[in-house]
Amino acid sequence: MISATDVPAQSPTNVAILGATGSIGTNTLDVIAQSPDRLRAAGISAHSRLPQAIEQAWKFRPRWVVATDPQAVAAWRATSSELPPETELLTGADEVARMVSQPEIDVVVAAIVGIAGLQGTWAALEAGKRVALANKETLVVAGPLVMALAAERQTQIAPVDSEHSAIWQALRSGRKSEVRRVILTASGGPCRDFSPAQLAEVTIEQALNHPTWAMGKKITIDSATMMNKALEIIEARWLFDLQPDQIQVVIHPQSIVHSLVEFRDGSVMAQLSPPDMKLPIQYALEYPQRHEGVSERMDWSRSHHLDFHPPDPERFPAIPLGLEVASAGGTAGVVVNAANEVAVAEFLAGRTRFNQIVAACRAVLENHNFDPNPTLSDLDRLDRWARQEVLRWTLA
Ligand code: NAD
Ligand code: MG
Numbered sequence: 364m365i366s367a368t369d370v371p372a373q374s375p376t377n378v379a380i381l382g383a384t385g386s387i388g389t390n391t392l393d394v395i396a397q398s399p400d401r402l403r404a405a406g407i408s409a410h411s412r413l414p415q416a417i418e419q420a421w422k423f424r425p426r427w428v429v430a431t432d433p434q435a436v437a438a439w440r441a442t443s444s445e446l447p448p449e450t451e452l453l454t455g456a457d458e459v460a461r462m463v464s465q466p467e468i469d470v471v472v473a474a475i476v477g478i479a480g481l482q483g484t485w486a487a488l489e490a491g492k493r494v495a496l497a498n499k500e501t502l503v504v505a506g507p508l509v510m511a512l513a514a515e516r517q518t519q520i521a522p523v524d525s526e527h528s529a530i531w532q533a534l535r536s537g538r539k540s541e542v543r544r545v546i547l548t549a550s551g552g553p554c555r556d557f558s559p560a561q562l563a564e565v566t567i568e569q570a571l572n573h574p575t576w577a578m579g580k581k582i583t584i585d586s587a588t589m590m591n592k593a594l595e596i597i598e599a600r601w602l603f604d605l606q607p608d609q610i611q612v613v614i615h616p617q618s619i620v621h622s623l624v625e626f627r628d629g630s631v632m633a634q635l636s637p638p639d640m641k642l643p644i645q646y647a648l649e650y651p652q653r654h655e656g657v658s659e660r661m662d663w664s665r666s667h668h669l670d671f672h673p674p675d676p677e678r679f680p681a682i683p684l685g686l687e688v689a690s691a692g693g694t695a696g697v698v699v700n701a702a703n704e705v706a707v708a709e710f711l712a713g714r715t716r717f718n719q720i721v722a723a724c725r726a727v728l729e730n731h732n733f734d735p736n737p738t739l740s741d742l743d744r745l746d747r748w749a750r751q752e753v754l755r756w757t758l759a
Contacts, residue, residue, distance in 0.1 A: 593685025
């Protein structure tokens with residue numbers, strides 16, 4: 364008879380984390396730190412915050428650190444700080460692709476912000492790696508191409524975005540053909556109850572003051588404009604192969620119900636947990652298994668109050684914009700994403716007003732030459748075009 368102690372311990376899953384110094388990246392390392400027997404940080408990438416990645420390397424002892432920002436590399440070389448002896452430094456954005464395709468890597472966490480995350484995600488899928496996807500912009504820009512590549516390489520994209528993780532979990536209760544619709548929850552962000560006049564005057568500090576989630580700056584501004592929910596509608600469309608009319612948004616200020624799936628008999632399955640990204644990260648890394656969690660738990664010994672109400676499309680035009688882009692497909696996603704990335708950066712630099720962000724995205728969408736079946740190089744060209752074009756619409 365074989366006892367449990369005779370079973371050889373499985374070697375840990377080797378994880379590459381793209382964007383290790385960000386909010387998702389550091390949460391991923393927290394999850395890995397709690398499960399050293401099951402998970403190992405085998406490779407990490409960082410952009411401007413290279414010194415932070417060096418510190419992470421001393422703690423997690425990865426095989427590779429990829430530094431994608433040449434200025435940060437030059438600044439670091441001027442210091443006397445060193446990497447652990449077993450860690451190799453790879454420099455330049457192209458090295459991300461080389462790292463993720465190493466045979467040693469089992470799963471790649473795509474946690475770079477913006478379209479800059481597409482290259483590494485694409486390379487990981489091409490190499491047949493499982494991808495834990497936080498970088499929603501990848502699917503917004505190139506959803507059909509990315510999903511086709513994953514299918515061709517017979518690999519899995521595991522959502523990290525909390526709403527999509529919730530849907531993924533709830534979908535396990537029925538068949539795809541039995542799904543009537545999915546309902547994405549949105550906290551509504553810090554400007555949820557603002558009047559149109561107040562929305563015209565939102566300051567950078569107000570927009571960065573998210574009521575329930577602590578995240579990177581870009582997604583925090585996206586949450587305030589509700590563009591984050593627009594991006595998530597598009598993400599859900601491609602990730603779960605849904606029709607746009609199967610996707611609905613509901614405001615849920617407490618951020619406890621992370622999304623819902625309604626089946627055709629009327630049954631609605633929800634996933635609940637306190638707002639903490641470590642749970643969807645752990646689920647994506649260890650799917651289909653569930654292990655002891657590192658996240659805070661619901662306290663059912665006290666009262667809870669959960670609200671749900673419909674979003675106001677007049678005050679938050681990002682929601683209808685997201686549904687429209689999800690319906691259009693083709694090149695609609697790439698131009699809206701690029702316009703939004705630049706408009707958010709302009710807002711954070713104090714050069715445009717809060718309520719111009721979504722309006723500028725719509726203007727760029729309406730001014731572009733729509734193509735229903737773009738190639739990757741078409742997407743790249745339109746991304747660069749939209750980054751210029753949006754500046755005509757963000758002038759204060
Ligand atoms: P962040 O700004 O905190 O971190 C971004 C990471 O990307 C950093 O490690 C940075 O070094 C790296 N990076 C930035 N620009 C780069 C470039 N040009 N090339 C290579 N690397 C670059 O962002 P975040 O909040 O962790 O979000 C990361 C992604 O996850 C985004 O796509 C976001 O929408 C998504 N997401 C985040 C959360 C969250 O809770 N933070 C939740 C759901 C989805
Ligand atoms: Mg989300």
